Each structure stands twice: as C-alpha cells, then as structure tokens.
Amino acid sequence: MKLLTKTSLNFISASVIFFLLGSVAMYFSVRNIIAEDLQKRLLQEKKEFFFNADKNKLNDLKSKLVFIQITDKDIGYSFSDTVLIVNNSYILYRKLTFSYLVNEQYYIISILKNQSHSDLLIKKIVIMNVGFAMLFFLIMFFVNRHSIKSALSVFYSTIRKLEDFELSKIQSLSLEAAEVQEIKKLNEVFEKMATQIYNDFEAQKEYTENVSHELQTPLAIISSKADELMQGENLSKEQMEQLALLLETTNRLSKINQALIFLTKIDNRFYTQEATFSLNDLIKEKLQIFDVPIKEKDLKLEIDLFEITHIYMNPYLAETLIINLIKNSIIHNARGGVLRVHLSNNVLTFSNSGSPLSFPEKDIFKRFIRSENSKKNLGIGLSIVQRICELYTFKITYSYISEHQFKIIFKNK
Amino acid sequence: MLKKHNILLVEDELELARSTISSLSKNGFSPFHAKNLKSARKLLKQEKFTAVLLDLGLPDGDGMSLIKEIKNTKIEIGLIIVSAKDALENKVQGLELGADDYLTKPFFFSELNARLKSVIRRLNLEENRQLTINEITLFPEEMRTMIHGEMVELTGKEFGLLLYFFSNPNRVISKTTLGEFMSSSYDDYGFSDDVVYTHIKNLKKKIANNGGNDYIKNIYGVGYKFTLE
Numbered sequence: 001m002k003l004l005t006k007t008s009l010n011f012i013s014a015s016v017i018f019f020l021l022g023s024v025a026m027y028f029s030v031r032n033i034i035a036e037d038l039q040k041r042l043l044q045e046k047k048e049f050f051f052n053a054d055k056n057k058l059n060d061l062k063s064k065l066v067f068i069q070i071t072d073k074d075i076g077y078s079f080s081d082t083v084l085i086v087n088n089s090y091i092l093y094r095k096l097t098f099s100y101l102v103n104e105q106y107y108i109i110s111i112l113k114n115q116s117h118s119d120l121l122i123k124k125i126v127i128m129n130v131g132f133a134m135l136f137f138l139i140m141f142f143v144n145r146h147s148i149k150s151a152l153s154v155f156y157s158t159i160r161k162l163e164d165f166e167l168s169k170i171q172s173l174s175l176e177a178a179e180v181q182e183i184k185k186l187n188e189v190f191e192k193m194a195t196q197i198y199n200d201f202e203a204q205k206e207y208t209e210n211v212s213h214e215l216q217t218p219l220a221i222i223s224s225k226a227d228e229l230m231q232g233e234n235l236s237k238e239q240m241e242q243l244a245l246l247l248e249t250t251n252r253l254s255k256i257n258q259a260l261i262f263l264t265k266i267d268n269r270f271y272t273q274e275a276t277f278s279l280n281d282l283i284k285e286k287l288q289i290f291d292v293p294i295k296e297k298d299l300k301l302e303i304d305l306f307e308i309t310h311i312y313m314n315p316y317l318a319e320t321l322i323i324n325l326i327k328n329s330i331i332h333n334a335r336g337g338v339l340r341v342h343l344s345n346n347v348l349t350f351s352n353s354g355s356p357l358s359f360p361e362k363d364i365f366k367r368f369i370r371s372e373n374s375k376k377n378l379g380i381g382l383s384i385v386q387r388i389c390e391l392y393t394f395k396i397t398y399s400y401i402s403e404h405q406f407k408i409i410f411k412n413k
Numbered sequence: 414m415l416k417k418h419n420i421l422l423v424e425d426e427l428e429l430a431r432s433t434i435s436s437l438s439k440n441g442f443s444p445f446h447a448k449n450l451k452s453a454r455k456l457l458k459q460e461k462f463t464a465v466l467l468d469l470g471l472p473d474g475d476g477m478s479l480i481k482e483i484k485n486t487k488i489e490i491g492l493i494i495v496s497a498k499d500a501l502e503n504k505v506q507g508l509e510l511g512a513d514d515y516l517t518k519p520f521f522f523s524e525l526n527a528r529l530k531s532v533i534r535r536l537n538l539e540e541n542r543q544l545t546i547n548e549i550t551l552f553p554e555e556m557r558t559m560i561h562g563e564m565v566e567l568t569g570k571e572f573g574l575l576l577y578f579f580s581n582p583n584r585v586i587s588k589t590t591l592g593e594f595m596s597s598s599y600d601d602y603g604f605s606d607d608v609v610y611t612h613i614k615n616l617k618k619k620i621a622n623n624g625g626n627d628y629i630k631n632i633y634g635v636g637y638k639f640t641l642e
Binding site: 209212213216217219220221222223224225227228230231237240241243244247248250251254292293296 | 426428429432433435436439470497498517518519520521522523570584585587588589590593595607608611612632633634635636
C-alpha cells in the first residue's frame with residue numbers, strides 16, 4: 001500500500017468514526033437544550049398563570065392549551081409528554097402539570113406546548129451540521145492529500161534514484177534537496193551509504209587488479225627462467241622433463257589465479273555493460289572455434305537452434321558462458337560421442353555422452369571438483385558458468401540420464 | 414642474412430627483463446632495455462627501433478602514455494604490450510591507442526618470438542612477403558605453403574603451427590606452450606596434449622609426403638623442436 005493511500009485511509013476512517021459519534025452526541029445535546037428551553041418557557045407560563053389567576057376568574061384562563069380540573073390534594077408540579085389529535089394528525093406536546101389552590105379548593109392546571117416545531121429545528125440543525133462537516137472533511141482530505149504528496153515528492157525521487165542506482169556508473173546519488181527534516185536526514189544517510197559503497201567497490205576492484213599483477217609477475221619470472229633453462233645444450237632427458245613439468249605447473253597456477261580473479265570480478269559486478277544480441281549466432285560462432293578438438297575426439301554434433309533467441313547481458317560474460325559449456329561438453333565427452341545443443345523458448349541445453357559422475361551431482365558446480373580421469377582440468381569452468389547464471393538469475397540445472405545434460409532457462413527482459 | 418632488428422624492452426622487473434633479453438638475442442634480435450618511461454624516452458631518441466615491448470605498470474607512470482608519444486612521432490614502430498593486467502578494457506584501450514598486439518604475463522618466449530616476428534612482418538610488407546627455410550617457403554599473407562616449389566595444402570591450424578615453428582627455429586618448445594598457442598582462441602585454459610600431438614603428426618606427415626625434411630623433432634615428455642642442423 002502506498003504511503004499516501006495509507007494516510008488517506010487513516011484520515012477517512014478516523015473522520016467517519018468521529019463524525020458519527022459527534023453527530024449522535026450533537027443530536028442529543030441539541031435536543032436536551034431545546035427541551036430545557038421548552039420547560040423554562042412552560043415554567044414562565046406557570047408564573048404568568050398565577051399572576052393572571054389573581055385578577056381573573058379561573059375559567060376565563062381556560063384555552064385550547066390550558067386545561068383545568070378539580071382535585072383534592074396538592075400534587076406539586078411535573079413535566080410529561082402528551083399527544084393531541086388535531087385535524088386528524090398527531091401532534092406531540094410538552095405538558096406542565098401543577099396544582100393551584102383557590103378558595104380552599106385544589107385545581108390541576110395543565111399547560112401544553114407544541115413540541116413538533118422544536119423537533120423540526122433539531123432535524124434542521126443536525127442536517128445542516130452533517131452537511132457542513134462533510135464538506136469540511138472533504139476539503140481537509142484533499143488539502144491533506146496534496147500537502148503530503150508534495151512533501152513526499154523528494155522522497156519518491158529518492159526511491160527512483162535508488163532503484164536506478166548502478167555501482168559502476170554513478171559515484172554519488174545526487175538526490176534532490178528536501179525541505180522536510182526527516183527526508184533530508186534520509187537522503188543524507190543514503191548519500192553517505194552510496195559513497196561508502198562506491199569507495200569499497202573501487203577499493204576491491206583495485207585489490208583484485210593488484211593481486212593479479214603481483215602474482216602474475218613472479219609467475220612470469222619462474223616461467224621465463226624455466227623456458228630459458230630448457231634451451232640449454234647439455235641437459236639430460238630427466239632434467240628436460242622436469243623443466244617441462246615446471247613450465248606446465250606454473251602455467252596451471254597462473255590459469256587458476258586468472259580464473260579466481262575472474263570469479264571475483266563477476267562477484268564484484270565488474271562486467272556491467274550490457275547489450276542485446278542473438279544467442280543463436282553466439283553459439284554457432286563459438287562452436288566453430290572448437291572445430292579442431294571436436295574433430296580430434298570424433299564427436300557427433302547435433303545442433304537444434306530452433307528460434308532466434310535474443311538475450312540481454314554482458315557480451316563478454318555471455319561468450320565465457322557459452323565457451324565454458326562447449327568446452328565442458330567436449331572434455332567430458334566419450335571418444336566418438338555425441339554433443340547436442342538445443343535452443344528453444346529461452347531454454348538452452350547442452351548434452352554430451354560420457355560415463356556418470358564420480359562425485360555427487362550436487363557438487364558439480366563447486367570449485368575444484370573434477371572427476372578422477374580429468375585431473376588436468378582446473379575444475380573451475382562450471383563454477384564460472386553457475387556464477388554468471390546467478391548474476392542474471394538464469395536457472396541452471398544438471399542431470400544425468402544416459403548422458404550429461406546442462407539446462408539453462410534464460411530470462412527475457 | 415637478415416639485418417638485426419633493434420627491439421626496445423620497457424620492463425621494470427629486472428629478472429624478467431634479463432631472461433627476455435637473453436631470449437631475444439638468441440633469436441637474432443638486438444635488444445635494448447629500459448627499466449622506466451624516462452630511460453625508454455631517452456633510448457627512443459638515440460636509437461632506431463623496429464619494435465617496442467612495453468610493460469604497462471611502470472614505476473614512473475602508465476605505459477599507455479608512451480604508446481601515444483610513439484604514435485605521435487609518425488615513425489613506424491611495432492608495439493606489443495606485455496602486461497600482467499588481463500582486464501579486457503586494458504587490452505581494448507591499448508589496441509585502440511595503436512598497439513599492434515597484447516601479451517598477458519606470464520607468457521612464453523616462443524609465443525613472444527612468434528608475435529614479434531608477425532608484427533615486424535606486417536610493418537615491412539615488401540621485404541617479407543615470404544619466409545623460406547631450405548625447401549619450405551611460407552606466404553603468411555595468403556596462408557600458402559610451398560615445398561620444393563610445389564603447393565601443399567595445409568589446414569589453418571597446421572599452417573599456424575608451421576609458422577610458429579618458423580619463428581622459433583632450434584628452440585625447445587614445451588607441449589604446454591604449444592597447447593596454449595593452439596587454444597589461444599578459447600581465451601583460457603589449455604586443451605589436452607592430444608590435440609597438439611594430432612596436429613603435429615598430421616603436419617609432419619604432409620611435409621614428409623611432399624619430400625620435405627623431418628625438421629620437427631618430438632622430445633618425449635617435454636615438447637617439440639624445429640631443428641635446422
């Protein structure tokens with residue numbers, strides 16, 4: 001729920017409850033005030049009656065609304081409601097009954113006052129009140145809504161900027177200046193955080209580069225010395241073989257280093273430039289590069305690239321993804337086996353012949369996991385594949401049903 | 414005999430520089446060494462160079478600036494960046510500035526020889542249209558091979574291998590080095606030795622079938638050597 005909707009709903013529900021309670025309370029209090037007023041006027045008429053009764057005969061005071069009866073005792077005075085039928089319609093009256101002593105004879109005097117007028121008055125007052133209050137609430141609602149909206153506009157712009165925030169592109173958020181204290185504070189915190197994140201990112205990038213540089217240079221020295229030694233004239237066969245092994249190991253170390261740096265770079269969101277391109281073309285192009293090893297292993301290629309599938313991602317990572325998948329399905333293929341590539345509906349599968357894994361299936365994407373008979377491989381290619389898929393939230397799965405199969409479901413943006 | 418090409422090596426790592434210089438000398442080049450940008454600039458003024466091997470991270474600045482300076486002089490000098498920085502943007506930037514090639518450390522000397530000779534060939538198109546060793550002649554531009562004056566059909570990979578051997582005569586080339594060379598288009602980890610073995614076997618067969626000498630010697634467990642004696 002939006003903040004604005006939430007506050008508006010709160011406002012409306014609170015208004016309705018208080019308005020209903022207030023209306024009921026007002027109705028009763030107005031009725032009370034008018035009833036009291038009526039009673040005061042009846043008491044006033046009682047005074048006037050006593051005053052007139054002294055001068056005139058009692059019977060002369062009788063009227064449509066003044067009734068006189070004889071009684072034998074003093075009953076004090078009391079108020080009550082009564083209904084008279086006048087011209088076939090019921091009319092509500094307020095009645096004051098009191099006793100009057102004249103010539104040692106008690107009389108009951110009843111004075112009536114029409115109440116229907118005051119009832120109408122109450123109705124009018126209540127209706128008017130409800131109308132004004134509703135109008136007032138309506139105006140308040142819109143004024144309130146508008147003011148919250150304008151106060152929050154900076155807040156919304158901050159949210160939009162945070163949504164678009166891309167580490168490698170922006171150094172600071174450059175948020176709008178806010179008038180509201182809280183939002184101002186919030187923006188300050190965000191700005192500080194963004195700068196901090198950016199600095200950390202830069203530092204990490206630099207660290208990765210340094211590690212690469214610092215390790216590769218000594219490796220280059222070792223490798224160059226071994227290479228130089230190998231050119232010597234009077235080396236025994238054994239010495240030559242050891243130097244060759246030294247070269248191979250150094251090369252392997254350097255490749256592991258490069259692969260780990262590459263994984264770190266993916267984790268650090270280093271490859272952020274993205275583009276849309278055809279996956280079909282990329283697969284075809286990369287399969288061509290592997291022409292030689294495919295022939296060498298006498299593999300049967302089955303390629304079904306049904307629909308043109310466009311993906312949006314970093315081209316270098318896409319290349320690496322495809323290359324690693326192809327390489328994996330060649331290296332772990334059986335001699336004379338099958339290499340199947342299938343693409344349709346954003347689903348890419350790579351299948352290849354070969355004996356089942358010698359380790360649990362769930363470990364297949366782990367670093368440095370490799371089967372018994374492929375100790376020469378680095379065991380890092382599939383980790384890279386999985387990392388790239390994770391980065392773009394592509395789903396990758398492995399299964400083995402008479403052949404190895406990797407399945408990637410690409411998400412189309 | 415070909416004239417000796419002057420090569421300037423700009424490298425701050427002294428041990429690496431020493432090995433590189435020794436390897437360059439053995440390969441018929443005349444190498445000069447500069448350990449920073451300042452002495453590189455000085456040497457560039459004093460001598461005439463065919464090519465420069467340039468490290469990027471130098472104590473007195475970024476090697477990239479030297480590329481611009483060399484390109485501004487309009488003198489044709491081959492430029493190969495040799496850097497431990499493997500980042501793609503470095504390669505792109507270097508090549509955009511006018512470098513002819515980019516080699517990532519650690520590298521193999523035979524690879525450096527091959528790249529250096531390829532850059533020099535491209536710079537001197539007229540005098541190097543063809544490379545001849547005894548009965549074998551290569552035409553790198555057209556990727557054609559002739560043995561005893563007869564055309565021989567080689568695959569792209571086989572031609573590449575032969576050219577590689579031509580750049581490294583009498584040099585022991587380890588199977589790791591050749592594996593790296595063969596899989597350079599996969600841009601990482603080397604392939605099995607089998608691929609290298611199969612290709613060399615085919616290449617040797619084709620040379621022998623056309624009456625060529627068996628120059629490519631297999632050193633078991635180590636690698637190969639293109640022997641001329």
